[in-house]
Amino acid sequence: MKRILFLIMIVSMSLSGYAQNEFSTKFKAVTPKNKGMKIKEVTPPKVNLPEIKPYIPAEIPKNDFIVPKNDVIIPGEVYKKNQDLGNFKTTSVTAKIRYRDAAYVDGDKIRVYLNDKMIQPEVILNGEFKGFEIKLEKGVNKIDFEALNEGFAAPNTAEFQVYDDKGTVVASNQWNIGLGYKATILLMKE
Template sequence: MVFGLFLTYYQIPMKIYLLTFFLFCSIIGVNAQIDSENRSIAIPAENVDDPLEDDEIIIQPVKKNDEKTEKEDDVKETLSKEEQMSIAKRKEFSMVHDDKLRNPAELFGKQLKNALQLREDEYREEGRKVNQFFGKYLTKSKYQDVSLRDFGAEDGDLVRIWVNGTVVNSRVALANANKKFTLTLEPGENVVEFEALNQGTSGPNTAAFAVFEKTTGNMLLNSKWNLLTGVRGTFTVVLLPQDLPEEGDKE
C-alpha cells in the first residue's frame, strides 16, 4: 500500500511498477536458490570395529635371518664375476706379504732359508779329499753373521772353526736346525776355515752355510760342503776402509 501511494504521488507508470516488482521477486528467488545449494550434506558415519577390543590379535616377530639371506642373495646376483673376484683379492690383501714392510730380522730369516736350500742330487755327492775354497769377498762391515746346519741326516757331524789361523770354536756339533755365530773382522784379509773333525754315522761331513753383513743384512755368500775327515772348507773376507766404495764385492 505504501509502495502504491509512492507510485501515485510521483506519477510512476504502471509498466515501470510491474517491471520493478518482477525484478525484485527474481532477485529474491535467486538468493534463496543459492542459500539452498550452500547447505551442508550430512554423511552418515560408518561403524568401524575398535582393534583394541579384539582379543585375538597375533603379532609375529620379523625373521631377520631370512631377510638378511635374501638381501645377500640379491647382492650376489647383481655383482658380476669380475667384481666378486676383485672383492676376494682385496680381502686376501695382507701387509705381511710385502717384503718392503718387513723388519730386517724377518728378511734375514727368509734369505737364509732360500740360501740353504739344496738340490736332491747334492745329497749324493762323495766327500772331498782336498780343501775346498768358496771365494774371496769385500765388505765394509766389521761384523759378519754366519749360519750353518747339517743338510743331510743329523748324524753327529763335528767341525772346528778357524779365523786367520786361530781356533775360534774348537767343536761345533752340526744339526738340521741352524746354528749362528758372529765373526769380528780385522782390517784387510780374514781367512775363515771350517775343518771336518769326523764324518758322522752316514758320512761324509755335510753342511750348508751362509754369511751376512750384520749391519746391513746383505748376504756375502751361501754354499755347502761335503768333506772327509780332516779336510777344510775355506773363504776369505776383506774388510775395506770406510772411504772405499762397494760392500760385498767378490774378487
C-alpha cells in the same frame, strides 16, 4: 593298600617282560643241512707261468769324460781334499756366520778357525742354524771349518751363510769334506 598291590603287579609284569626264554631247558640246536654228506674238494686249475730266463748284463757303457794325466779319480776319495768356498768383498764392520748340516743329520762335527786361531773347538751340526759373529779386520779374514768326523754318512756336509752387519747375505753355499780336511771362506774387508 590298593597302591601297594598295584605296584607289585606292575613290577611283576615288567620283570616277566624282560625275561629271556633262550636259556630254558627246551632249547634245541639247529643241525646243519649237509650233516652226513661228503664235501667234494675242488683242485685249482694249473696255471702256465712264463719261463724265467737268467739275467745277462749288457756291456757296461764307458764314461766319456777325460781325466787329466796327473789327476787320478779314486771312488770314495773325491771329498778327501780341502775345499775353497770363495772370496767375498764387504765393507761391513762385523759378519755373522751361520751353519747347519746340509744333508742327513748324522752327527757331523766341525772345528772353526778365524785367521788360523781356533774360535770353536767342537760344534755338532744339526738341522738348525748355529753360528757366531766376528769383528772383521781390514784386509783378509780367513774362516776355516775343519771336519772332525764324517758322521754316519760320509762326507761331512754343511750349509753355511755369511751376513754383513746390515743383515744382507754376503755368501751362501755348502761344503762336502772328508775327515781332517778344511773348507775355507775368505772375507775381504775394504
